[in-house]
Amino acid sequence: MAMEMMLFTVVMAMTQSMAEWLIGRRGQKNPIHTMEDVAADEGQSKSWRWGGIIGVLGSFLILSFYSVIGGWAADYIFLAGTGSFKGLNGEGTGQVFQQFLG
Numbered sequence: 001m002a003m004e005m006m007l008f009t010v011v012m013a014m015t016q017s018m019a020e021w022l023i024g025r026r027g028q029k030n031p032i033h034t035m036e037d038v039a040a041d042e043g044q045s046k047s048w049r050w051g052g053i054i055g056v057l058g059s060f061l062i063l064s065f066y067s068v069i070g071g072w073a074a075d076y077i078f079l080a081g082t083g084s085f086k087g088l089n090g091e092g093t094g095q096v097f098q099q100f101l102g
Contacts, residue, residue, distance in 0.1 A: 020055075031055050075100060 027034025032052035039048035079085060085093060 072100070 023038060024031070024034055027037050029037065030052075032049050035052035035055075036046050036049035040046055079096070084096070088096070
């Protein structure tokens with residue numbers, strides 16, 4: 001089941017990425033103005049720029065989230081490199097994580 005979910009995620013991400021690249025290539029501007037211009041070229045409402053705004057805000061929020069996860073991963077790599085996990089079982093590593101969270 002996990003492999004199917006992973007494959008589904010990759011397929012969806014690739015489709016979304018290709019759509020974003022094609023729209024960006026056509027607009028040749030920032031995401032907000034690209035969405036507005038492409039919509040106008042297609043005879044649609046300029047309110048499509050909100051799609052660009054939401055995309056920019058969503059990317060910012062995702063980047064903020066992943067920077068925290070990246071910090072956790074870097075700390076775990078450091079702890080593993082210094083041998084802090086030697087002799088610990090799953091419960092012990094869970095306690096290390098809880099201490100890390102504060």
